Amino acid sequence: MTPTVVESEIKSILKNKFSEEEVSQFSISPPPPHINLDASTNFALILSKKSGKKSDDIFKEISILLAAHGFETEFTSGFMNIKFNKLIYEKYINFLYSSPNPFTDKKNKTRILIEFVSANPTGPLHLASASGACLGDSLSNIMKELGFEVFKEYYVNNVGNQIELLGISLMSRFLGNEPPEDGYKGEYLIDLAKKLPPEAKEWAEKNEILKFSQFAINEIITQQKKDLSDFGLVFDRWFMESELHKKKLPDKILDILKQKQAVEEKDGAIWLKMDDKNEDKERVLVKSNGAKTYFLNDLAYHYDKYERGFDWIIDIWGADHHGYIPRMKAGIKTLGLDEKKFTVIIHQLVSIKKGNEILKMSKRTGRFYTLRQLIDETSKDAVRFFFTMRSPNTHLIFDIDLATKQSNENPLYYVQYAYARINSIIKNASEKRIEETWSFEKYELSKDDRKILKKIFWFERILKQCLKDLSPHHITTYLIDLAGEFHGYYERNRVLDESDLLTTHARLFILKGIKAILKKGLDLIGVSAPEKM
């Protein structure tokens, strides 16, 4: 008995009186807070506009029709509000407990590949990666809940200039020297140098930089995986760029493009012709020194993603890469792939505020605050909740001092506290041997009951909103809302009262509904739901 089910039920009732086309316009939505009925629709408003009939008359027709099926209706300022029979809520809560994934659309067969974080393997993960990590992981969870098949991937640039530079930097540290001017100067390489095996001496003598690079990459990736799993995030695959080269995929891409006469040679380099209006400049695929560009390799990578047969390919990038979108899309289209299957989600970069200073945080420049530090100084839950509260389009200012010092004021605890409180009440009930009931029996729902039941009932809509906006932040704000409603409900409504078991049973039942939704919501954003705090 989710909103979707109720909606289709009402639709089938409406078909007795209205045409197929008219009924298809019908939808229900949650009413605003001051209306204390359960659902709302602007159906009469829309229909009167199309048919010329008075919306009052249409309302009366619907009203009679629905009344016969147990739905009470009211008409106010153009909107029709609907009151549910309590059985709908009863079935809803039971459904939450009888199905492990109550919001899954079993007909949904869409296979999604979502790639995110994908930081270079040249150092520890930084705060800049945190927002992408939270966004991608939570969104994946939500999509899975809605029935999509989701595959999470991390792309590792383990080839190229940067990697060579990493090797040189590590070798310098090994020999007790400073890394070169444009090298990697972070202290982590000093630590890594100490872990090098005895053979490293020979590597250095023979100037085998690649071996240093290999060692560094392996160590760094291991550490990144550890950091991420402590952050609650496990990828299905770490895709190495070297795999593409092993398969000679970039060369194949080049051949395809040549066949399609989409390239031209100029100044000793090979360029991709661009006919896309958004991207008027031509782009280099192979440099005049014969080296392949990142762009060509990335095209090969995305070609590989398509080859693997996904229906939807999603990349999550920081805003500093947004200018790259038209180029990628044009490239994909030129390769003859369906660019409509490819979506890039852009999230704005995070600025860090430390003291009174605001520091810009891009992957390139802001290498000073690691994800590990942040988790250690606050908690995984606090960080995930904090980042998932914001829409990806927010130009967020992250106040480190505030985040660490006041982590107790993070709304996270407000939500977790609601969950712990409910568990405490349920525990007390079982200690008092109050039996569980899974129905409202003869209990009449109060306005207050209905208000919070309405809140948990409409959770499904939040999930759909997340999918539409490709952002999980609606869940987080919803959870804060729901926790607030619960705390208020708790103050006003004594749950356990052995002199009134009818009310006690009904309220415990409602609490179980709230509990299920809080748990589901927290799970989806990767935050734990503690039984007690």
Place this chain on the structure above:
RNA sequence: GCGCUCAUAGCUCAAUGGAUAGAGCAACGGCCUGCGAAGCCGUAGAUUCGGGUUCAAUUCCCGAUGAGCGCACCA
């Protein structure tokens, strides 16, 4: 200069084109000898500016102002 994103309360952020714009923090005033005060109740406080579309605009369109990011034979 061109492009993308953003502008909401003192601060950090919400708001499928809908009905009275919501939270948290900060401020002020109340509530623990009944289920957890990490809580509740109350007061004060906001849509950058100018046009347009619409029955209805914080939301869509145009312009102005301000901020972030991007415009490589880097990755």
